[in-house]
Amino acid sequence: MPRGSTLNTSQEACCVIVDWGTTSFRAWLMARDGRVLAESRGREGMTHCATSGFEPVLRAHLAAMDAPVDLPILICGMAGARQGWVEAPYVDAPTRLADFAACAVGVPNGFADIRILPGIAQRDPLAPEVMRGEETQLLGLGDMAARQLVCMPGTHSKWVVLEDGWVRRFATFMTGELFSLFSKHSTLAFAMDGDIPFGADAPAFVKALDKAASDLSLSVSRLFCVRAAQLLNFETKSEGAAHLSGLLIGAEALAARQNFPDYADVTLVASGAIVGLYKAALQRVGLNVRHIDADDAVRRGLFSAAHSIWA
Amino acid sequence: MPRGSTLNTSQEACCVIVDWGTTSFRAWLMARDGRVLAESRGREGMTHCATSGFEPVLRAHLAAMDAPVDLPILICGMAGARQGWVEAPYVDAPTRLADFAACAVGVPNGFADIRILPGIAQRDPLAPEVMRGEETQLLGLGDMAARQLVCMPGTHSKWVVLEDGWVRRFATFMTGELFSLFSKHSTLAFAMDGDIPFGADAPAFVKALDKAASDLSLSVSRLFCVRAAQLLNFETKSEGAAHLSGLLIGAEALAARQNFPDYADVTLVASGAIVGLYKAALQRVGLNVRHIDADDAVRRGLFSAAHSIWA
Numbered sequence: 001m002p003r004g005s006t007l008n009t010s011q012e013a014c015c016v017i018v019d020w021g022t023t024s025f026r027a028w029l030m031a032r033d034g035r036v037l038a039e040s041r042g043r044e045g046m047t048h049c050a051t052s053g054f055e056p057v058l059r060a061h062l063a064a065m066d067a068p069v070d071l072p073i074l075i076c077g078m079a080g081a082r083q084g085w086v087e088a089p090y091v092d093a094p095t096r097l098a099d100f101a102a103c104a105v106g107v108p109n110g111f112a113d114i115r116i117l118p119g120i121a122q123r124d125p126l127a128p129e130v131m132r133g134e135e136t137q138l139l140g141l142g143d144m145a146a147r148q149l150v151c152m153p154g155t156h157s158k159w160v161v162l163e164d165g166w167v168r169r170f171a172t173f174m175t176g177e178l179f180s181l182f183s184k185h186s187t188l189a190f191a192m193d194g195d196i197p198f199g200a201d202a203p204a205f206v207k208a209l210d211k212a213a214s215d216l217s218l219s220v221s222r223l224f225c226v227r228a229a230q231l232l233n234f235e236t237k238s239e240g241a242a243h244l245s246g247l248l249i250g251a252e253a254l255a256a257r258q259n260f261p262d263y264a265d266v267t268l269v270a271s272g273a274i275v276g277l278y279k280a281a282l283q284r285v286g287l288n289v290r291h292i293d294a295d296d297a298v299r300r301g302l303f304s305a306a307h308s309i310w311a
Numbered sequence: 312m313p314r315g316s317t318l319n320t321s322q323e324a325c326c327v328i329v330d331w332g333t334t335s336f337r338a339w340l341m342a343r344d345g346r347v348l349a350e351s352r353g354r355e356g357m358t359h360c361a362t363s364g365f366e367p368v369l370r371a372h373l374a375a376m377d378a379p380v381d382l383p384i385l386i387c388g389m390a391g392a393r394q395g396w397v398e399a400p401y402v403d404a405p406t407r408l409a410d411f412a413a414c415a416v417g418v419p420n421g422f423a424d425i426r427i428l429p430g431i432a433q434r435d436p437l438a439p440e441v442m443r444g445e446e447t448q449l450l451g452l453g454d455m456a457a458r459q460l461v462c463m464p465g466t467h468s469k470w471v472v473l474e475d476g477w478v479r480r481f482a483t484f485m486t487g488e489l490f491s492l493f494s495k496h497s498t499l500a501f502a503m504d505g506d507i508p509f510g511a512d513a514p515a516f517v518k519a520l521d522k523a524a525s526d527l528s529l530s531v532s533r534l535f536c537v538r539a540a541q542l543l544n545f546e547t548k549s550e551g552a553a554h555l556s557g558l559l560i561g562a563e564a565l566a567a568r569q570n571f572p573d574y575a576d577v578t579l580v581a582s583g584a585i586v587g588l589y590k591a592a593l594q595r596v597g598l599n600v601r602h603i604d605a606d607d608a609v610r611r612g613l614f615s616a617a618h619s620i621w622a
Binding site for chain 1: 437529543
């Protein structure tokens with residue numbers, strides 16, 4: 001169900017932009033000057049829409065925002081996957097971020113100019129990679145240092161090398177999915193106590209991060225310790241999630257540091273509770289962290305792409 | 312259902328030995344001289360018996376072997392866990408393998424002298440560990456080199472340092488469980504094509520092993536490549552399982568090599584298809600491999616413990 005908040009639907013509205021992920025939907029009604037006039041969020045991601053259809057979901061969110069029906073609509077994310085609404089074929093890396101809006105693919109429909117942005121593919125047989133949605137966050141980073149390393153944590157964390165506005169190279173870490181898999185479906189599920197929130201200062205997180213971020217062989221060989229620590233009464237179930245999280249995020253940070261050894265600084269593009277956890281991990285492996293809000297970045301990226309298509 | 316094969320149930324039978332794991336049951340009717348008189352296998356592991364009860368399962372297997380009902384019975388494995396039949400509390404490492412038969416726990420019942428061997432706990436707050444069943448395989452290795460490293464692959468692989476018959480230190484790698492989790496429940500499930508068997512010479516296995524066994528940061532950062540390689544047509548679904556397996560077993564081998572740097576030789580205790588895969592991985596990280604069959608080892612270990620209890 002759309003969860004809309006209408007601030008203003010006056011004549012100044014110029015477009016609708018949509019971040020359509022695997023499990024989430026977010027749309028914004030934008031004014032010509034970049035202000036957000038209305039917003040609508042929901043859980044109708046690609047997976048949901050594969051059965052329900054995409055257009056009815058989009059229309060419901062447009063209605064929730066009181067959006068004029070004939071505005072152009074720009075979409076990024078999994079709606080452009082092969083299993084999505086209309087496939088927007090990958091653009092190949094290296095690619096200039098400013099160019100890829102031109103590769104947006106039109107969606108045949110009866111009511112508006114709807115386009116979906118492509119993802120990016122790295123066609124390297126030794127390190128094949130794909131992304132969908134993160135490229136739009138990158139576009140929204142704005143101020144591009146000559147060369148920078150970007151970390152975008154999530155279900156599938158992306159680490160990206162940007163150079164003069166080009167996506168040079170990237171790598172995926174399945175950290176978020178691993179955490180969810182282990183805590184729901186593995187032996188370690190017995191070591192977790194629901195979704196108890198914890199911060200970067202939780203002792204079990206700090207201890208595990210210290211281990212994992214100092215020696216990759218420990219994160220590989222100490223996963224089972226999350227369970228054994230409780231069987232032997234060193235830890236309680238309430239500490240299991242923080243322990244596991246420290247091992248996984250620590251391993252990601254250290255492996256990425258080794259994969260991208262030329263960088264001392266990293267731009268962390270993230271929102272919510274993981275910001276603190278990733279900041280701690282990145283600093284622990286010696287990186288200087290600049291944080292940018294991921295929600296802001298994707299909105300700015302979409303708006304900038306929409307501007308270059310329809311302005 | 313018991314799958315028994317009765318070779319001989321003559322008067323020479325001296326005991327029944329049972330390896331009772333999480334998901335499997337194996338029993339042997341033994342002669343005084345160590346010959347196997349009958350065998351019975353089934354899928355009624357601890358998980359199954361937690362609801363069905365343990366005694367009826369055991370009795371059915373005894374019947375399948377035509378075992379005299381009053382023989383003493385020695386059990387190892389998860390039947391001795393807290394969620395098992397009767398808890399056999401862990402013996403603490405370091406521990407002498409020859410001693411722990413004495414710690415077997417009696418099972419109250421109306422028909423025989425039944426005992427369950429304990430597992431081993433490593434009560435190190437920095438590396439807490441437990442094992443149940445593998446200690447009995449270790450006992451079955453027989454000829455003990457002064458100091459040796461043992462690798463016992465499985466759902467939870469155990470790496471153990473043995474010294475003069477003592478278990479000094481051990482570590483668990485969740486490799487088998489990770490493979491099963493990823494191939495069934497993760498995004499990588501889309502990259503797998505059922506249970507197609509592959510060998511250590513499968514190109515996708517060799518390539519992935521080469522990566523993972525040379526640099527741990529690659530196994531952490533290249534999991535998603537199993538999926539991306541197919542999206543970008545570098546690999547087919549039939550290669551997914553071999554690719555994933557190479558990454559996971561390679562990571563285990565390299566991490567273990569780093570965890571136990573003092574050893575150039577390893578005793579591989581394994582049966583079936585994983586023998587070849589682990590041999591390749593262990594050799595790839597520079598270890599000399601001596602292979603011992605795991606089924607033989609657990610049977611010899613159980614018989615040796617039974618002998619020390621009842622002889």
